[in-house]
Amino acid sequence: MMLGVTAEQIAEWDAELSVLTGSLGFLFNRPEPRVVFAQFIEGLLAELPKKNGWTLSESAGHVTADRMQWLLNGSVWEADRLRDAVRDYVLSHLGDADASLVIDDTQARKKGTRSVGVAFQHCGLTGDVRNCQTMVMLTYATTAGHALIDRRLYLPEEWTADRERCREAGVPHEVAFATKPELAIAMLEQARAARVPFTWILADAGYGRDPQLRAWCRQRAVPYVLGVPVDLPLDGPPGKPRQPTVKRADDLLHYAKARDQWERRSCGDGAKGTRLYDWTAFAVTVKDEDPADTFTHWLVLRRSLHPNRRGKDGQLHREIAYFLVHAPADTAISQIIARAGGRWQIEEDNELNKQLVGLAQYQVRKWTPWHRHVSACMPATAFLAVQRAVFPEPDQDPELEQAPDPGKDQSTGESGATG
Template sequence: MHGHISHRFVRAEPRERARTYLRGILDPVGRRNGWQLAARVGEEHPDGMQRLLSTARWNADRVRDDVRDFVLGYAGDRNAVLVVDEWRFAKKGRRSVGVHLARSSGSRRTENVQTGLFCTYVAQRGSYLIDRELFLPATWIGDTGLRRSARIPDGLPYRTVAELAGGMVTRAIAAQVPARWVAADVSVIDLPLRRFLERNPMWFLIGVRTDERLPMVVGDHRGRHSAETVAALLDGDAWATRGASQVRQWSAHEWARVRLPVARPGSGVRWLLLRRDPGTGENLHAYLCQAGPATTLPDLVEIALLLQRNRYVLASACTGAGLDEYEVRHWVGWYRYTTLALAAHNCLALAGSRNDTAETVSIPAARDPQARSRLPRPEPRTDTEEEPCPTPVRPSTRSVPCATRCASTSNSARSTVPARRGRSPWLVFPSGRSRGWAR
């Protein structure tokens, strides 16, 4: 991972410091703050570690893009799911950037928190964090003193949680991230973001309020009805607790779906997915879905369960990579530390996916009629005795020799790639790529 992002650091000192920081995050050093990481490498003061997060010359957004491309090189999947969710980090004081009173995700208490938005790439090989954003309340944007103390860039406007979530989805689409679904909870969705997803060709499953009135046909009359009204009208046979081909139960809930009218000509089929506790009918949850006509109820339930299990992905990033153990107060420091923490967490996830005992993620395969028109995967080369390239280069329909891609003539495990000045020895993914490269 460090070899893939090292070219983003101009000077050698922050480049090596970033390697030390990544190793320190993954080691059991207590809290991942500057003092603990400096003590791990034998330094008396945390100045070097803190300088990496404050004044060193490197762009956290470009490193984020490199981390995302590194992950996609190993785990790219055209049926993957982009899960957008928020996580609230508990903070002791009020001087950290973006601190406000809300319910913490870890302690479940109302206290001073920082709200971070994260985009998880859920594929067959595992779950990986590929994007992050920090929510700044209106009080921080409007107060000049707070902006100056937290070093918030001038001209940064106020953006809601839904706008930040939409920005991450837009970046993923612009970067041609291979994914079929977008899943988000009701807390990160608003009406403009829903309209954006409806216009986009990607399928989505988003949470909606149970009292929101949606257009649907009940009987022979078309009108607007809420999820609570629809759940009361459904009889017991309409609710399912387990699919015919499912081995385990669907998280001990009852599920049902109702067909909705098409939003606009040419868009996908829409459903209202309902979930409630069996027997009592309490704890009703509603999801608005748009997918292909061949999508079944088990497919929608699997995507909804991935959205529920995303909190465990964020909790594992806090435990294994110290995502919540940062001690930075400035806007730039938060993004830099979070980017390095995401890189460390993805290293752990990729290392686990290479083991035989790794848990695979169940994602429904595509059943749309356009799936047959995609380009087939290229056959492996048989006219050379070279071993397959171990570097994370995306598969391509073009046959490119490994020596051209890696700038090396030998691909054995003991070979070394000569360093290139100003660039990473690992090739950054090209912006233009043909369809059908992913698994």
């Protein structure tokens, strides 16, 4: 992950990790789980082929997996207190009033029907319907770095409608069905209650299509850049509100072609270099949605440079993505484009948590152990984000804004389960 580091830096990282795990000792009433928890975090960051109870136990020198499994399944501690501590740790090192809160979900493919929340549902990893669990995640993103600060497990209606099944999986009685955007709103409310400093909210069309999330932002005068579907309802063309010629987002393609004012700009650097697209933007009126005072709605279109999508006519076309922007009227389009590119930061965080610290490799089935495992992954990768901010790679200038790679979620997770 970092090149050209010295032995002294590695020793310092070890010391800093010990400080971090030591600071989390307040979670436990007894010394034994404090020690096992520190070993758990160290194991997540170790070079192990998989990150499950057995491999983590072997890394810690345990003869059996009992102590690691007890940490997740039987010991007394609160995963939400760990989540809050991770959030505070991230803010203490990366906090910035101009930060973005980025929303996305990721999946862990599973077998069977007993793991909490598992169901045949859309899997972003494969793009189709698979037996999996879905977790909604929240990343805190700044120019210095980015890390996950919250998580929610999505329970499909087939779960929440079956209270006996929920009881067997340890789901609290008060937990009812909530859509993924509603879970995202709950995390945003939690962040505001904790006085997390941020300015923008970013998400893809799976969340941008939700009117509740957009309303939450408008009512609080929060700027956002949200992906939206092609059929987002609009009222009239740019500059001529309430006219019938533009009724949905993709109707603006006619105006984009007519004025031919696409601008080629980068929205950040990726794994293969600068991510260049053609962009154009329109001030729009969203049907039945007035922006906050002094704010404006923009519909931003992003076009790929080369044909990469096969249309209904069988021909390759340049892909068009649509972003609805809610921002102060004087916001520069260049800033909006940069924020649109910033959504990839949560893609990178999800990939890092899966591939490096085993976010989806848990062997637990019930509600509380699930939250404990996922929450324990968060300090591990938050630690890496902080160290990366302190010790940038040799060819990087720490004074320059760093854009994330567009990570691809390639983890398959573990199918076995206990507890």
